[in-house]
Amino acid sequence: xxxxxxxxxxxxxxxxxxxxxxxxxxxxxxxxxxxxxxxxxxxxxxxxxxxxxxxxxxxxxxxxxxx
Numbered sequence: 734x735x736x737x738x739x740x741x742x743x744x745x746x747x748x749x750x751x752x753x754x755x756x757x758x759x760x761x762x763x764x765x766x767x768x769x770x771x772x773x774x775x776x777x778x779x780x781x782x783x784x785x786x787x788x789x790x791x792x793x794x795x796x797x798x799x800x
Contacts, residue, residue: 736796737775739767742787757786 743753750768754761759779766772767783775795783794 734800737770740770757782
């Protein structure tokens, strides 16, 4: 299972889905899903935008967890 760690990143920075949409140049529906740690896929563009916004690497956004 892949865990989306965006909710933790948002909380640490005092941000919400709307901030993610505005500052990360991400569609609101996608930002809302990510802010809840949900989703079944993510585009490279969105992943790159998240890395830039949070100044982190991909491993800080996504994590593989054995079920």
